Amino acid sequence: MKMRMLEEDELFPSTPGKVKIERVNHRQFHRCFASTSTMFLWALFLVALTASYLSFQSFVDTSSRYLSASWGGLHWEKQIRASAQPHRADAAGISVLVTGAAGFVGSHVSLALRRRGDGVVGLDNFNSYYDPSLKKARKSLLSSHGVFVVEGDVNDDKLLAKLLEVVDFTHVMHLAAQAGVRYAIENPASYVHSNIAGLVTLLEACKSADPQPAIVWASSSSVYGLNEKVPFSESDRTDQPASLYAATKKAGEEITHTYNHIYGLSITGLRFFTVYGPWGRPDMAYFSFTRNILQGKPITVYRGKDHSDLARDFTYIDDIVKGCLASLDTAEKSTGGGGGGGGGVKKKGPAQYRIFNLGNTSPVTVPTLVSILERHLRMKAKKNVVEMPGNGDVPFTHANISYARAELGYKPTTNLDAGLGKFVKWYLSYYGYTRGRKNV
Numbered sequence: 001m002k003m004r005m006l007e008e009d010e011l012f013p014s015t016p017g018k019v020k021i022e023r024v025n026h027r028q029f030h031r032c033f034a035s036t037s038t039m040f041l042w043a044l045f046l047v048a049l050t051a052s053y054l055s056f057q058s059f060v061d062t063s064s065r066y067l068s069a070s071w072g073g074l075h076w077e078k079q080i081r082a083s084a085q086p087h088r089a090d091a092a093g094i095s096v097l098v099t100g101a102a103g104f105v106g107s108h109v110s111l112a113l114r115r116r117g118d119g120v121v122g123l124d125n126f127n128s129y130y131d132p133s134l135k136k137a138r139k140s141l142l143s144s145h146g147v148f149v150v151e152g153d154v155n156d157d158k159l160l161a162k163l164l165e166v167v168d169f170t171h172v173m174h175l176a177a178q179a180g181v182r183y184a185i186e187n188p189a190s191y192v193h194s195n196i197a198g199l200v201t202l203l204e205a206c207k208s209a210d211p212q213p214a215i216v217w218a219s220s221s222s223v224y225g226l227n228e229k230v231p232f233s234e235s236d237r238t239d240q241p242a243s244l245y246a247a248t249k250k251a252g253e254e255i256t257h258t259y260n261h262i263y264g265l266s267i268t269g270l271r272f273f274t275v276y277g278p279w280g281r282p283d284m285a286y287f288s289f290t291r292n293i294l295q296g297k298p299i300t301v302y303r304g305k306d307h308s309d310l311a312r313d314f315t316y317i318d319d320i321v322k323g324c325l326a327s328l329d330t331a332e333k334s335t336g337g338g339g340g341g342g343g344g345v346k347k348k349g350p351a352q353y354r355i356f357n358l359g360n361t362s363p364v365t366v367p368t369l370v371s372i373l374e375r376h377l378r379m380k381a382k383k384n385v386v387e388m389p390g391n392g393d394v395p396f397t398h399a400n401i402s403y404a405r406a407e408l409g410y411k412p413t414t415n416l417d418a419g420l421g422k423f424v425k426w427y428l429s430y431y432g433y434t435r436g437r438k439n440v
């Protein structure tokens with residue numbers, strides 16, 4: 001052992017010399033030979049290791065792809081069927097696929113349907129436009145009431161085809177969308193993805209389903225754009241959108257008309273006017289004002305160019321839900337044949353096509369909204385009043401709801417004061433505040 005160590009020392013002299021080098025060369029032949037074979041073995045070992053790593057990696061990839069598609073399988077189908085099963089005593093229950101079910105309006109509509117005994121399956125991609133934990137909390141609430149929410153995108157045609165194959169949905173309540181006006185400056189593609197491409201993917205799936213479901217979907221009061229005739233009626237012009245959001249909703253109205261015309265899909269479009277209430281959207285003014293007031297932070301209040309106050313026809317969520325349920329209940333059946341697409345889906349006759357305003361018919365200015373919030377929160381707001389930037393917001397909205405009243409029996413009953421009181425109560429309990437002090 002000692003000898004061997006000496007040899008090693010010789011092989012690697014600290015000061016190289018000719019003699020030594022010659023001696024070294026002689027011995028190096030054996031050393032080289034030995035080291036080449038060792039290297040060969042090492043190389044072989046490394047190749048084998050790399051190969052097994054790669055095959056393991058591809059296995060992991062395949063499995064994660066399979067797992068990340070968090071839908072499919074017998075158990076999943078069983079959950080879908082159970083959730084879609086109506087439980088109404090009068091046997092008149094409907095089965096509704098609610099897209100955007102983890103969203104503000106979607107969660108309320110899903111719950112209301114479930115409470116009256118209808119079958120509901122939700123679909124939502126839980127995107128991070130605003131805090132996804134709020135969407136997860138809404139999902140938990142729905143799940144505690146027996147509503148199953150599938151995590152998926154409305155652009156996933158295979159998922160939609162599967163859902164419509166597993167259940168003969170009588171209706172689709174399409175509420176999934178990229179909402180919000182100002183976010184389009186930052187992420188215009190998200191509006192095209194969800195509000196245009198997603199809508200077409202959904203309509204394609206519905207047109208091919210057999211039976212075809214009737215579709216009720218959310219358009220928006222924003223389609224009235226620069227229209228100045230008040231109150232806004234369904235027959236008013238909607239060809240002057242002021243934002244990309246509005247333009248995608250207007251496009252949605254034209255696209256749904258096409259599918260109604262060609263394939264006989266029964267379509268009801270609902271133009272919601274500034275919906276607010278418990279479990280609402282954090283990106284909306286009443287919500288962010290509440291948060292900032294409670295945290296002692298300033299709020300930005302926009303004013304029109306001529307110093308006029310902005311006004312909105314704020315509509316309480318329960319009134320919107322009643323309008324949605326009435327739309328589902330009065331929707332006629334689709335008239336297309338369903339079954340496979342490929343241009344072979346013929347309608348048997350004209351199908352219903354409707355568009356309704358769902359508003360409150362009493363616009364309230366933003367400063368009034370702030371003072372109502374101050375009263376409910378028992379705290380003063382620090383206001384920064386600035387001129388409204390030209391980023392898509394319109395100065396006022398005001399709905400004429402006579403058509404919805406006549407056809408749907410729609411009659412809003414909650415004024416802004418009462419509705420904000422309920423919102424503030426929810427907000428304080430959800431975020432754990434007591435009288436302006438955060439508990440958690």
Ligand SMILES: NC(=O)c1ccc[n+]([C@@H]2O[C@H](COP(=O)([O-])OP(=O)(O)OC[C@H]3O[C@@H](n4cnc5c(N)ncnc54)[C@H](O)[C@@H]3O)[C@@H](O)[C@H]2O)c1
Pocket residue numbers: 099100101102103104105106123124125126127135152153154155174175176177178179180193194198218219220221271272273274275276281
């Ligand atoms: N809240 C309002 O004041 C208001 C006013 C007019 C119109 N609307 C419309 O009503 C509908 C519901 O609005 P909301 O206020 O509940 O908004 P929301 O953002 O709370 O709900 C929309 C839900 O859709 C989901 N979603 C978005 N893109 C999706 C996609 N590609 N695939 C699957 N899920 C997707 C989101 O994750 C979200 O949970 C939307 O179509 C919106 O444009 C709302």
